[in-house]
Amino acid sequence: MKKWLVTGFEPFDGSHVNPSAQIVTALSSFYPTESFHGIILPVETRTAPKVLVEALEAIHPEAVLCLGEAAGRTAVSLERVAINLLDFRIPDNAGEQITDLPIVPDGPVAYFSSLPVRQIRDALLEEGIPVELSYSAGTYLCNQVFYTLMHFLSRHQWNIPAGFVHVPSLPEQAVKRHPLTPSMSVDLDIRAIRTIIQMVEEKTP
Secondary structure, eight states, X not given: OOOEEEEEEOOOTTOSOOHHHHHHHHHHTTSXXXXXXXXXXXXXXXXXXXXXXXXXXHHOOSEEEEEEEOTTOOSEEEEOEEESOBOOSSOXXXXXXXXXXXXXXXXXXXXXXXXXXXXXXXXXXXXXXXXXXXXXXXXXXXXXHHHHHHHHHHHHTOOOOEEEEEEOXXXXXXXXXXXXXXXXOHHHHHHHHHHHHHHHHHHOO
């Protein structure tokens, strides 16, 4: 098995849970510790990228999967593109709200995921898991972390499978919202991410 770095996020926007964090915690007890490194990132624009980069430098992973929650999504979303833009709809957990700034000044406009996203999508569909290819990771912390990841790999010429996946909110979150939003159980989330890891293992060197 490759050496994996998988990240999730802490709760934000008033919620007490985040499915991405629950997935990382669950998978950390499933995979061998020498192959799986799970980290929960803060929802803070000034610290999340630093924590990610420090983990990349310390672990030297052979594959990276970053996870985040996307309220309102109806399926697991395989993100294809990270854009060089910070434009927050809500403040982060440190109270900072950025508008119309680049993530990396003079950096590329965008980066593409290096995951085999179409093959992953097909595998998830075969398992009966709702999934979609997404062309927008937003302009909040998820996109910032995705862009930071791909920019780091590009600068260091690390040719490894890496990308970002959004998962829907949990049912316990959705029922508290008015109007109600789509949701997915954490058990189905975990199945989806395990399938993604398996597909990357099979389809990439």
